[in-house]
Amino acid sequence: MPYIPAQKTRSLTPYDPVEGQYRVRLDANESFLLPTDEDRLKMASAAADVALNRYPDPLAVGLCRDFASLYEISPSYVTAGNGSDELISVIMSAFLQKGEKVLAVSPDFAMYRFYTSITETPCVTLKKREDLSIDVDALLKTANEEKVRLIIFSNPCNPTSLGLNADEVRKIITGTDALVVVDEAYMDFWDQSLIKEAHDYDNLILLRTASKALGLAALRVGFAVANKELTGILRAAKSPYNVNAVSQAMARVILQNRTYKTVYNEILLTSRDMLLEGLKRLETMGLIDKVYESRTNFAYIKLGDAKGVFDWLADRGVIVRRFGDDHLRITAGKQEENKEVLSAMEAYLKRTKGGTDK
Numbered sequence: 001m002p003y004i005p006a007q008k009t010r011s012l013t014p015y016d017p018v019e020g021q022y023r024v025r026l027d028a029n030e031s032f033l034l035p036t037d038e039d040r041l042k043m044a045s046a047a048a049d050v051a052l053n054r055y056p057d058p059l060a061v062g063l064c065r066d067f068a069s070l071y072e073i074s075p076s077y078v079t080a081g082n083g084s085d086e087l088i089s090v091i092m093s094a095f096l097q098k099g100e101k102v103l104a105v106s107p108d109f110a111m112y113r114f115y116t117s118i119t120e121t122p123c124v125t126l127k128k129r130e131d132l133s134i135d136v137d138a139l140l141k142t143a144n145e146e147k148v149r150l151i152i153f154s155n156p157c158n159p160t161s162l163g164l165n166a167d168e169v170r171k172i173i174t175g176t177d178a179l180v181v182v183d184e185a186y187m188d189f190w191d192q193s194l195i196k197e198a199h200d201y202d203n204l205i206l207l208r209t210a211s212k213a214l215g216l217a218a219l220r221v222g223f224a225v226a227n228k229e230l231t232g233i234l235r236a237a238k239s240p241y242n243v244n245a246v247s248q249a250m251a252r253v254i255l256q257n258r259t260y261k262t263v264y265n266e267i268l269l270t271s272r273d274m275l276l277e278g279l280k281r282l283e284t285m286g287l288i289d290k291v292y293e294s295r296t297n298f299a300y301i302k303l304g305d306a307k308g309v310f311d312w313l314a315d316r317g318v319i320v321r322r323f324g325d326d327h328l329r330i331t332a333g334k335q336e337e338n339k340e341v342l343s344a345m346e347a348y349l350k351r352t353k354g355g356t357d358k
């Protein structure tokens, strides 16, 4: 008899980021900024000092302490991961028994559903409202009726760029006895975080990442924030050396830089606002249907011909993300990149659609 891999592996496909060479990359919500030369030298020197023959600190104590200090919380509530992606996977496999249900919303970050298939935990999906906001009462009702054991969503949301305010999130956490995982990957761009109170709840794990506002996607560093009991479980359940020593050392340089986050955030948000303004102009001209309010470093738009625009941009070396036939997600880039994507879109849409220039 030949070996036959488990049924649940049949539908797996490797994560497929955009392939190919593009001049302008506005597809992955990365920061367009690099640390200063001074910080990069410090990072290089920190990396050079790593004892390469030794295993890394399994609990990444220094890294967690620097993260906690930057966000003004206690390091005893913090667990580091190999990106927050790894933490999502650890949470699903550690906190759920096979067959226990997960509740996700749609549209939302696709990785949530992906991990549930590996852990053999059925995923119930609640559709968002027509305007893509989350109906909190409907969410709680579904969680209760379906007896879900874990609720997960991103806030602010990737891909919709919309956010639930802190009170609405509190209502979800206190309205269920399921574990609630709030993925705050983009919360550096908004002010509705629950990071300072995460330890007050017995059923909340909050996720943060160094990949977006902190601009360190290459290092793969993410964090979970939760009360001591949940933190204890996470630390015990993760693989021991999950964050490599070079990443720990390099990320610490950025977390220790007291002005980095504020200064870089301002630049990223200025770029986001510029992109949004340009898109709203296209909306006013009747060339696109809707620009969603953005609490993130990207824009989400509704338009009739997403594929046409996507292909037109790609042909010109500009890559964005397409969601179905009528939505695009565009990461805010450098000023000239924003200008390029906006003028290319305008040219295409005027040609194919003939907007009413106001």
Ligand SMILES: *Cc1c(COP(=O)(O)O)cnc(C)c1O
Binding pocket: 029, 082, 083, 084, 085, 086, 109, 154, 157, 158, 183, 185, 208, 209, 210, 211, 212, 217, 220, 221, 222
């Ligand atoms: C980008 C992103 C992440 C991934 O973060 P990593 O720390 O790089 O793994 C997690 N959640 C959401 C919603 C994201 O958009």
